[in-house]
Amino acid sequence: MPALPTNQESAVHIDHQQIWETYTSAWKADNVDDKRALLGASLADACTYQDPLASTSGWGELMAYMANFHQQVPGGHFATRRFRYHNGQSVAQWDMLNAQGQVIGDGVSVGRYNEAGRLVTVTGFFDT
Structure with missing residues (x-):
């Protein structure tokens, strides 16, 4: 007889990395409606963002x-190099790219997620 799933196994799987990538895509979106979606x-x-x-x-x-x-970096966007997640939190290492896709900076962001898998806080770290 197969083992019964634990509560954790039977819960709906949330792909936190996909949530993160959706969030970072908003930084690249060039119109308000796409960004809002x-x-x-x-x-x-009620999210907060700090850097x-x-x-x-x-x-x-x-x-x-x-x-x-x-306005400062036309076409600027971010590419995640490495993503790690556990217990409602993530750490993402990323590159900042210009419109031509050249790396112009890098950093790390920490995200905290709610039960629905939505980011509640994002804190970015980078050199100024």
Whole structure:
């Protein structure tokens, strides 16, 4: 007789790396509707974001910060080099790329997720 699944095995699997990649795709999206859809698929409503240059609360402030980033780095976006997840938290190592795909910076971000798999906090670390 096969073993019965544990509660953990029977729970719906959430792909936290895919959630992370959806979130980082929002940094590349160049129109507000696409950006909002990507954030809706990856962030909790009351999310917070922090890095050495900014601290935001909610989608509106984060989207404004993303728009400012695109003014400074047109076509700028991020590529995850390594992703690790456990117990509701992730660490992602990433490269910042320009519009031509050249690496112009790198960093690490820590994410915390809610039970639905949405990011509640994102904290970025990079040299300024």
